[in-house]
Amino acid sequence: MISSDLGFHGFSAETWTNLLSLVGYNHPAYSRRRPTLVIVEDADGAAIAAFRTDRGALRLAHYRGRDELAQLCWEQGCRNAIVVQEGALETLAERAASQMPLAGSYIQQWLAVFAALRRAEDEGTIHYWPPRPALPVPRTGMVERAIDLVLPRGTAAVLAAWEAGRLWTAVALRRRDSEIDTIAGPGTIQQWTGPLSGDHRRDHRAIRQAVDANLAPMHLGLYALRHDLERLLRASEPGAWLQAVALRELVLNPAPPYAGIALGADAARAVAHTTRGFLGGLDLFAHVEPLVSRAREHLGQASSMTHLLGFNPLERLAERLQRGDRE
Amino acid sequence: MxxxxxxxxxxxxxxxxxxxxxxxxxxxxxxxxxxxxxxxxxxxxxxxxxxxxxxxxxxxxxxxxxxxxxxxxxxxxxxxxxxxxxxxxxxxxxxxxxxxxxxxxxxxxxxxxxxxxxxxxxxxxxxxxxxxxxxxxxxxxxxxxxxxxxxxxxxxxxxxxxxxxxxxxxxxxxxxxxxxxxxxxxxxxxxxxxxxxxxxxxxxxxxxxxxxxxxDGPYDQDYHPDSIAAYRALLDRKYGGLAGLNRAYGGGVASWREVEPPRSFDGRTREALRRQLDWAESREMLLADSLAEMRRALTDAGxxxxxxxxxxxxxxxxxxxxxxxxxxxxxxxxxxxxxxxxxxxxxxxxxxxxxxxxxxxxxxxxxxxxxxxxxxxxxxxxxxxxxxxxxxxxxxxxxxxxxxxxxxxxxxxxxxxxxxxxxxxxxxxxxxxxxxxxxRLQRPASVGLMVPHEYARLGRATHALGFVSPCVLEMLGIAATSACRQDRLGFARPVQLDFTDWLANAEALLDASRIPFVYLDSACHPSTWQDLAVVMTPCYEFADRARTADLERFVEGGGTVLWGPFHPELDQNLSPTEHPRLSAADRFDLSASPADRDRARTVLAQRTDLARSWPIERTGPAAGADSEALPLVQTSVHVDEQGPRALFVTNFGARREHVSVHVEVPAVFTDAVNGEQFKVEDRLAVSVREHACRMFVIERPDMGSPVELQP
Structure with a gap:
């Protein structure tokens, strides 16, 4: 996914931590999340080692096996548990080492690790509570095609957020060949643009022009105020994204075809959701959705990211952010 | 002080x-x-x-x-x-x-x-x-x-x-x-x-x-032929040849080529555990010898x-x-x-x-x-x-x-x-x-907590989480021994875990008594800690013979060793040996016995020769609350020949604290970063945000140059 000659520049400590906070790394609140319980079992299922990720070793005098992990987590104040069979990580490491293409791309290398991890999960030598969704391990080509959809080769994408009349954070990504080779922050972007007005509804044009000229032709640009962007990333209510675009709280420039389709689907979901209340619970979206899906398949791109990967990464992110906020 | x-x-x-x-x-x-x-x-x-x-x-x-x-x-x-x-x-x-x-x-x-x-x-x-x-x-x-x-x-x-x-x-x-x-x-x-x-x-x-x-998981690497050769060379030196090795391991190998390092943990018998410890030691030696060779190469290069x-x-x-x-x-x-x-x-x-x-x-x-x-x-x-x-x-x-x-x-x-x-x-x-x-300032500390390298080695050998290594666990903020096997391995307790508890409890005792201390690596030359007044260190059935000898010399020189819970009878290679007898009155089971912890607290409190950090108490809305939770906020004083010169107030907790420090010298305290100044007779009242540390320079009227408060 990232090139071996990746360039990363233009961030201060503040703008980088701001950017990561958008995707849930709410430092230092992140550190206050409830810990994970880790248990190492022998072949008979007896605990031979255990620890909490916030306090260290834990003596489990009465470990009764994986069936009681929920109770154990509750007793220990842990949000989740990972059970590892003795030797499982060594086996995982050997499999990853023997499968890893040392001359391959970073995607290929990580997929070798994921495949070894998934195999251990399937064999039951690594076990999670609560159970993790069984996301498929995609193949290299699938991941590359998914990235092609969002950021085609030779193009750039920008995300920028403003607060109090200044650029709160921003990132510009460039895809060269199959991998991302540049991650540029607000410092670099503002070197290209010169002074900005502080209003995202005006500045998006200057940013697009500057990125087109200095990095690569832009394929996608998202511009918003910080709090609007934070709200939208966590939004589960239908129509939120469409409404934000309509009110110019969120500016898309440029907006690739899939963004329009996504917003269209969002609108359909919003209409269905609103009408369901006064149509006696009749879910219109259930009838509309197949049409939208078909349209999505035929418009603009051959297939969606969800179809390619087997899951929708944005939905997963929103779920995770909401869960993180609750914790 | x-x-x-x-x-x-x-x-x-x-x-x-x-x-x-x-x-x-x-x-x-x-x-x-x-x-x-x-x-x-x-x-x-x-x-x-x-x-x-x-x-x-x-x-x-x-x-x-x-x-x-x-x-x-x-x-x-x-x-x-x-x-x-x-x-x-x-x-x-x-x-x-x-x-x-x-x-x-x-x-x-x-x-x-x-x-x-x-x-x-x-x-x-x-x-x-x-x-x-x-x-x-x-x-x-x-x-x-x-x-x-x-x-x-x-x-x-x-x-x-x-x-x-x-x-x-x-x-x-x-x-x-x-x-x-x-x-x-x-x-x-x-x-x-x-x-x-x-x-x-x-x-x-x-x-x-x-x-x-x-x-750096114990069985993660390195099984390179040259590393294995270095492992065999260590065993040769340690046991004086194959015959000695066979005696130590209870085996009957005929040549060094048959001596293979362990590839996973199997320390169920004393002999098998010895083999695991030797592998752990050879990994320590491999890094040290490699760096030594690199240093020689630098010297050879001029x-x-x-x-x-x-x-x-x-x-x-x-x-x-x-x-x-x-x-x-x-x-x-x-x-x-x-x-x-x-x-x-x-x-x-x-x-x-x-x-x-x-x-x-x-x-x-x-x-x-x-x-x-x-x-x-x-x-x-x-x-x-x-x-x-x-x-x-x-x-x-x-x-x-x-x-x-x-x-x-x-x-x-x-x-x-x-x-x-x-x-x-x-x-x-x-x-x-x-x-x-x-x-050139000094942080006066008269107590050392000694981490025995032989127990840390056992901790690494018994690590049960593969490449999520002891080093990685400490990077996460927990003890490196957290994922050790909890077996007793033939000892009275799981030494690999117990020694961490012993040290953690000693640390808590010293903090509660406001006694500044340092950690000592037992592999260091003893000259680095001979000037201390007290050394606290865990001891179990086995111990490095050189370490106990150093402790004995320290006692002979007038120092005090608080140790426990067990008097060792084996050396670091798990062979029987005579260790110096340390004072039974100074033996403490800090990991398992609350009574011993109380006794140690009393012993430390009675030692008036030990440096003390300046007392601190909460003020503001949280005054008096949670007093047992202290030392979430701690002071650390650094001195020169004339006395206190710098004060640090560190808040380890997750909320802002308003505290009052009982200072021992009337002085002007100036924040080293933002320049904020406080003229103080006996109490410095400051606020320290969560997870933060403030440094104050101490300037006393008797220090020569007059101290003027900044407007």
């Missing part, structure tokens, strides 16, 4: 020579170089180890001068430079030091550093990390199977480092060490004209963060007059290469700090390890900002970690990065040498450190 600081400072120089550096164009009258008094002593000059990292190869040469000037203006005396092997090696295999690419013109950069009056801390690897692809190692090494480390099954050992995984080299590989020696010779050829006293280069680092590239250093990584409490062991290999061993501010308890513990085990507690890398693939670090993280290091004994440090560069954010200076927000704050702190001559 109930102690005499003049005695504690007896070895400090009474008068220091100023440390502004002239341009180094003429040879010095005297060419001695040593670490003393918190400084690098260069002939008549004493230079505090205050450094800033600059990656010349990532900057435009037109920025070099401005960047170095910015480093100097920050108040730093050294520029730290990596010399990356992979970057200087052109595709055709030739080495380019500026002949083709002006960014690689190392001689020009060294001349500019000298012109600025900066000394140079040279770091030629071979491993440098520096967020370079493949950690600065060239493909000629990485692709050479003879250089690659091996897993238990004989596979290369991939390190999943962004932006591209690579097969890590073997610290035992003769081919790798020979290639490294050739690289050092090439660097030395370029650097020789710039060695002190003719030039600015004074320090050289041997390798970087030697921890098997963080793949850099032998420079002082040598090594930096331990975060998680050093879990790595096989301990501070004590490496001190026998290089002149100065330090530790790197990249923690976040919510990890201040771990920062404190690591700083106390340096303070107790090093002649000059030095942090070769304190993260100013960070790389994009670590947990994000804000300016508050940088300042909290740096101040906490200083509070608990670190005397010198390297700001990494001083100057911004690719694959980094948050440095003190822009690429063109302009100060960032963080740079301004650091400049303010550095000015204060210079004003109080911080390098």
């Amino acid at each position: 109930g102690f005499g600081w003049p005695r504690l400072l007896a070895n400090c120089p009474s008068r220091l020579v100023g440390y502004s550096l002239p341009r180094m164009t003429a040879p010095e009258a005297k060419h001695e170089m040593e670490f003393a008094g918190g400084c690098l002593v260069l002939g008549p000059r004493r230079v505090p180890l205050l450094c800033g990292a600059v990656h010349y190869f990532r900057l435009s040469p037109t920025d070099w001068s401005a960047a170095l000037s910015g480093v100097k203006d920050l108040g730093l005396h050294f520029v730290d430079i990596y010399v990356p092997w992979s970057v200087h090696r052109a595709e055709d295999g030739r080495l380019d030091f500026g002949d083709t690419d002006p960014r690689l013109d190392l001689p020009r950069f060294l001349r500019l550093a000298s012109d600025q009056g900066l000394l140079v801390y040279l770091r030629p690897g071979p491993h440098i990390n520096a967020e370079l692809t493949h950690f600065g190692l060239p493909s000629s090494v990485l692709d050479d199977e003879a250089c690659q480390a091996r897993t238990a099954a004989g596979n290369p050992v991939p390190f999943v480092a962004p932006p591209h995984c690579f097969a890590v080299p073997s610290y035992g590989s003769r081919a790798f060490l020979a290639a490294t020696a050739r690289w050092y010779r090439s660097v030395a050829k370029v650097v020789k004209p710039f060695l002190w006293p003719a030039g600015p280069v004074v320090l050289v680092q041997v390798d970087n963060e030697a921890a098997f590239y963080f793949r 850099l032998g007059r420079l002082k040598t250093l090594h930096n331990l990584p975060m998680g050093d409490g879990g790595t096989p290469a301990s501070l004590g062991r490496l001190q026998h290999v290089v002149d100065l061993v330090g530790a790197d700090f990249y923690e976040g501010r919510h990890q201040l308890p771990m920062v404190r513990r690591r700083a106390l390890r340096l303070a107790g085990s090093s002649e000059l507690p030095f942090a070769p890398e304190i993260g100013v900002g960070g790389p994009p693939w670590f947990a994000p670090r804000s300016r508050n993280d940088t300042m909290a970690v740096l101040l906490c290091c200083l509070a608990y004994g670190v005397r010198g440090f390297n700001l990494y990065m001083a100057v911004d560069r690719d694959r980094w954010y948050g440095a003190a200076l822009s690429e063109g040498g302009t100060r960032t927000d963080t740079g301004y704050v650091l400049r303010s702190l550095l000015k204060t450190l210079a004003r109080v001559e911080f390098h």
Whole structure:
């Protein structure tokens, strides 16, 4: 996914931590999340080692096996548990080492690790509570095609957020060949643009022009105020994204075809959701959705990211952010 | 304070020579170089180890001068430079030091550093990390199977480092060490004209963060044939040949070729456990011997007059290469700090390890900002970690990065040498450190908590979580022994876990009693801790015979050893031996017995000769609440010959605290960073935000210059 000659520049400590906070790394609140319980079992299922990720070793005098992990987590104040069979990580490491293409791309290398991890999960030598969704391990080509959809080769994408009349954070990504080779922050972007007005509804044009000229032709640009962007990333209510675009709280420039389709689907979901209340619970979206899906398949791109990967990464992110906020 | 600081400072120089550096164009009258008094002593000059990292190869040469000037203006005396092997090696295999690419013109950069009056801390690897692809190692090494480390099954050992995984080299590989020696010779050829006293280069680092590239699980690596040969050689030395080995292991091997290292844990019998411990020891030795060979290669290349250093990584409490062991290999061993501010308890513990085990507690890398693939670090993280290091004994440090560069954010200076927000704050702190001559202050501590290396070794051997290694666990902020097997292994208790509890409880006792202490690495030379009044250390059925002998000598010299829970009867190799009898009255079961903890608390409270930190209490809305939760906020006082000179107040908790410190001297207290001043008779009332540390300079009316409160 990232090139071996990746360039990363233009961030201060503040703008980088701001950017990561958008995707849930709410430092230092992140550190206050409830810990994970880790248990190492022998072949008979007896605990031979255990620890909490916030306090260290834990003596489990009465470990009764994986069936009681929920109770154990509750007793220990842990949000989740990972059970590892003795030797499982060594086996995982050997499999990853023997499968890893040392001359391959970073995607290929990580997929070798994921495949070894998934195999251990399937064999039951690594076990999670609560159970993790069984996301498929995609193949290299699938991941590359998914990235092609969002950021085609030779193009750039920008995300920028403003607060109090200044650029709160921003990132510009460039895809060269199959991998991302540049991650540029607000410092670099503002070197290209010169002074900005502080209003995202005006500045998006200057940013697009500057990125087109200095990095690569832009394929996608998202511009918003910080709090609007934070709200939208966590939004589960239908129509939120469409409404934000309509009110110019969120500016898309440029907006690739899939963004329009996504917003269209969002609108359909919003209409269905609103009408369901006064149509006696009749879910219109259930009838509309197949049409939208078909349209999505035929418009603009051959297939969606969800179809390619087997899951929708944005939905997963929103779920995770909401869960993180609750914790 | 109930102690005499003049005695504690007896070895400090009474008068220091100023440390502004002239341009180094003429040879010095005297060419001695040593670490003393918190400084690098260069002939008549004493230079505090205050450094800033600059990656010349990532900057435009037109920025070099401005960047170095910015480093100097920050108040730093050294520029730290990596010399990356992979970057200087052109595709055709030739080495380019500026002949083709002006960014690689190392001689020009060294001349500019000298012109600025900066000394140079040279770091030629071979491993440098520096967020370079493949950690600065060239493909000629990485692709050479003879250089690659091996897993238990004989596979290369991939390190999943962004932006591209690579097969890590073997610290035992003769081919790798020979290639490294050739690289050092090439660097030395370029650097020789710039060695002190003719030039600015004074320090050289041997390798970087030697921890098997963080793949240091006990059975993760290294099964390279040369490493296995080194393991067999260790066994040969240790047991005096095959016959001795067969006796120790209860086996009947006929030749050394049949002696194989363990590839997973099997320590169910005493003999089998001995075999696991020997493997763990051989991994410690492999790193130390490899660094020793690299140091010899530097000497052979003509850099032998420079002082040598090594930096331990975060998680050093879990790595096989301990501070004590490496001190026998290089002149100065330090530790790197990249923690976040919510990890201040771990920062404190690591700083106390340096303070107790090093002649000059030095942090070769304190993260100013960070790389994009670590947990994000804000300016508050940088300042909290740096101040906490200083509070608990670190005397010198390297700001990494001083100057911004690719694959980094948050440095003190822009690429063109302009100060960032963080740079301004650091400049303010550095000015204060210079004003109080911080390098020569002392943090009085008369108690040492000794970490027995033989129990740490058992902890590594019994680690049950593979590549999520003890080092990685400590990096996460928990004890390196957290994932140890909990079996008793034939002892009364699981020693590998119990000793950590014993030390943690001792630490809590000392904190509650306001007794400053340091951590001692038992592999250090005993001279580093002979001046303490009390040493506290766990002991179980087995113990290193040399350690107990050192403790006995310490007692004979008038010191007190608080130990327990068991008197040892075996040596570190689990063979029966006679250990010196330590006082039964000073035996404490701190891990399991609340009564013993109370008794130890009483014993410590009665020792009026021990230094005490200044009392502190909560004020404001939380006054009186949670008093048992203290020491969430702690004080740390640093003194010179005249008395207290600096006070640190550290808040380890997750909420802002308003506290009142009972000061022992009426004085003006000035915040070292923001300049806020408080004129205090007996109580300093301050607020400290969550996960933060404040430093106050203490200026008393009797100190000569009148102290004026700033408006």
